[in-house]
Amino acid sequence: MLTKEELEEYSAEAIEIYLDHISIDCVVFGFHEGQMKVLMLKSKNEDGWQLPGGFVQKREPIDVAANRILATRTGIDEVFLQQFHVFGAPDRNRQHNEMYADMVAKEKNFFAHRFISIGYYALVDFFDAIPTPDEFSEICTWRDLNDLPPFLLDHELIFTTALDTLRLQLSYQPIGYNLMPKEFTMPELQKLYETILGKKLDRRNFQRRMLGFGILNKLPQTRKGGAHKAPYLYSFDLENYQAALKEGLKSGW
Amino acid sequence: MLTKEELEEYSAEAIEIYLDHISIDCVVFGFHEGQMKVLMLKSKNEDGWQLPGGFVQKREPIDVAANRILATRTGIDEVFLQQFHVFGAPDRNRQHNEMYADMVAKEKNFFAHRFISIGYYALVDFFDAIPTPDEFSEICTWRDLNDLPPFLLDHELIFTTALDTLRLQLSYQPIGYNLMPKEFTMPELQKLYETILGKKLDRRNFQRRMLGFGILNKLPQTRKGGAHKAPYLYSFDLENYQAALKEGLKSGW
DNA sequence: TCAAAAGTGTTTTGGTTACACCCATGC
DNA sequence: GCATGGGTGTAACCAAAACACTTTTGA
Numbered sequence: 007m008l009t010k011e012e013l014e015e016y017s018a019e020a021i022e023i024y025l026d027h028i029s030i031d032c033v034v035f036g037f038h039e040g041q042m043k044v045l046m047l048k049s050k051n052e053d054g055w056q057l058p059g060g061f062v063q064k065r066e067p068i069d070v071a072a073n074r075i076l077a078t079r080t081g082i083d084e085v086f087l088q089q090f091h092v093f094g095a096p097d098r099n100r101q102h103n104e105m106y107a108d109m110v111a112k113e114k115n116f117f118a119h120r121f122i123s124i125g126y127y128a129l130v131d132f133f134d135a136i137p138t139p140d141e142f143s144e145i146c147t148w149r150d151l152n153d154l155p156p157f158l159l160d161h162e163l164i165f166t167t168a169l170d171t172l173r174l175q176l177s178y179q180p181i182g183y184n185l186m187p188k189e190f191t192m193p194e195l196q197k198l199y200e201t202i203l204g205k206k207l208d209r210r211n212f213q214r215r216m217l218g219f220g221i222l223n224k225l226p227q228t229r230k231g232g233a234h235k236a237p238y239l240y241s242f243d244l245e246n247y248q249a250a251l252k253e254g255l256k257s258g259w
Numbered sequence: 260m261l262t263k264e265e266l267e268e269y270s271a272e273a274i275e276i277y278l279d280h281i282s283i284d285c286v287v288f289g290f291h292e293g294q295m296k297v298l299m300l301k302s303k304n305e306d307g308w309q310l311p312g313g314f315v316q317k318r319e320p321i322d323v324a325a326n327r328i329l330a331t332r333t334g335i336d337e338v339f340l341q342q343f344h345v346f347g348a349p350d351r352n353r354q355h356n357e358m359y360a361d362m363v364a365k366e367k368n369f370f371a372h373r374f375i376s377i378g379y380y381a382l383v384d385f386f387d388a389i390p391t392p393d394e395f396s397e398i399c400t401w402r403d404l405n406d407l408p409p410f411l412l413d414h415e416l417i418f419t420t421a422l423d424t425l426r427l428q429l430s431y432q433p434i435g436y437n438l439m440p441k442e443f444t445m446p447e448l449q450k451l452y453e454t455i456l457g458k459k460l461d462r463r464n465f466q467r468r469m470l471g472f473g474i475l476n477k478l479p480q481t482r483k484g485g486a487h488k489a490p491y492l493y494s495f496d497l498e499n500y501q502a503a504l505k506e507g508l509k510s511g512w
Numbered sequence: 513t514c515a516a517a518a519g520t521g522t523t524t525t526g527g528t529t530a531c532a533c534c535c536a537t538g539c
Numbered sequence: 540g541c542a543t544g545g546g547t548g549t550a551a552c553c554a555a556a557a558c559a560c561t562t563t564t565g566a
Binding site for chain 2: 527528529530531535536537538539
């Protein structure tokens with residue numbers, strides 16, 4: 007539990023260094039053991055979980071702020087990170103919560119102000135990230151997409167909007183470089199796509215399509231040790247991958 | 260030209276009713292005589308043009324704010340209006356401009372603060388809109404996409420981002436209901452698409468595809484008066500149109 | 513040796529592209 | 540009547556979907 011003193015101190019500091027009324031929330035996706043994961047934080051003062059978030063420093067570009075917030079929660083930097091929506095309902099603040107509203111006078115309590123939040127979503131390598139709680143949270147950890155805890159505020163809306171966006175992106179952008187390890191097999195990559203889309207894909211058509219994009223390098227090695235036939239390993243061709251990110255994978259009209 | 264007194268008055272009022280650090284800019288597209296148009300404002304104090312914009316009231320949802328701003332500039336309400344990007348560079352403010360920076364002390368001058376701007380784009384019927392300047396502008400008018408004046412601030416970036424978004428949307432969403440008059444011919448609708456995309460489309464394939472979407476009603480009348488064969492008139496099937504907006508026009512994967 | 517996973521191919525199909533022909537109207 | 544724009548149909552093409560066969564490996 008945060009004390010009144012701690013909250014006052016955090017608030018006074020925040021007012022000094024951050025822009026008022028603007029926050030950033032990140033939906034951080036990871037992939038592990040065939041399951042899609044989201045990074046979440048268990049609040050100290052409130053009974054629920056939330057997405058990693060933060061504020062924008064007074065002279066900081068918003069993309070830099072999002073990167074900083076993500077780096078603080080995971081230790082990783084320079085990953086796929088993209089704004090996807092702004093959440094600006096007037097009641098998306100913490101005034102309803104006694105802890106935030108009553109402990110410190112509302113005007114003086116930065117965190118009880120109204121915040122318009124810019125939603126970012128990130129794709130990161132599960133093993134690269136070291137989940138790290140912030141001052142307001144007791145736990146920071148990966149949660150399975152199929153087993154999500156109750157959300158605080160409008161964070162469920164932010165999460166579902168991010169997932170919808172990710173699914174859309176999948177149709178016209180390559181995705182995977184930031185979610186997969188350096189080397190991976192085609193079935194592993196397929197599993198990622200199936201997990202994001204929530205449905206099965208044809209093994210052979212998937213492979214042909216993926217290879218058709220020209221963003222994969224087939225490595226001479228195979229992944230041994232598993233039962234059954236050993237699958238080939240692949241890595242992303244970063245140059246072509248970046249190009250595909252810009253160009254898109256297919257054109258309409 | 261605005262006087263110092265006017266600016267002070269506007270600023271004091273703005274501080275009272277608006278959220279600090281958050282602005283909204285609208286890219287309003289219209290279509291007239293086969294040309295794509297954007298609504299723009301000629302600044303009183305600065306030598307350049309800008310997009311219609313404004314701020315968010317302290318307890319107002321951002322979508323409502325965008326609608327209000329659009330309605331104030333055009334007199335129309337309830338049109339297609341969608342946020343598409345947030346512009347958050349730290350130097351996107353008016354501190355460089357003597358008028359805004361020197362005339363009134365920076366802290367007291369709301370308009371010289373740093374603003375993070377939420378970009379919205381709108382599609383409106385050219386004839387429904389009555390362009391109306393705001394306090395800071397001497398002119399509010401439609402400008403042709405092929406003949407754009409110099410932009411202030413980062414409004415050129417906002418505009419081009421909006422146009423890119425519109426072109427993308429075209430691939431998987433129906434567009435036209437808000438840009439065309441109630442009744443229109445197929446060649447007229449095609450002209451809209453060609454103008455947005457900046458390229459010619461095949462007459463027959465366009466017609467087939469459009470009809471295939473099932474969002475058009477073919478009316479018994481034809482448009483007489485023009486030279487050559489009289490084309491049929493169409494209207495949008497609003498119900499199917501709305502459904503298509505939600506579902507999208509084509510699916511990937 | 514057999515089940516299960518992986519590699520590689522072919523057929524089918526549906527949508528898009530390209531193109532041809534006919535009709536109406538004003539000059 | 541003829542140039543121009545508009546309505547309608549069809550062949551060609553291509554990419555995605557559906558499907559079959561072979562290979563490898565551990566149990």
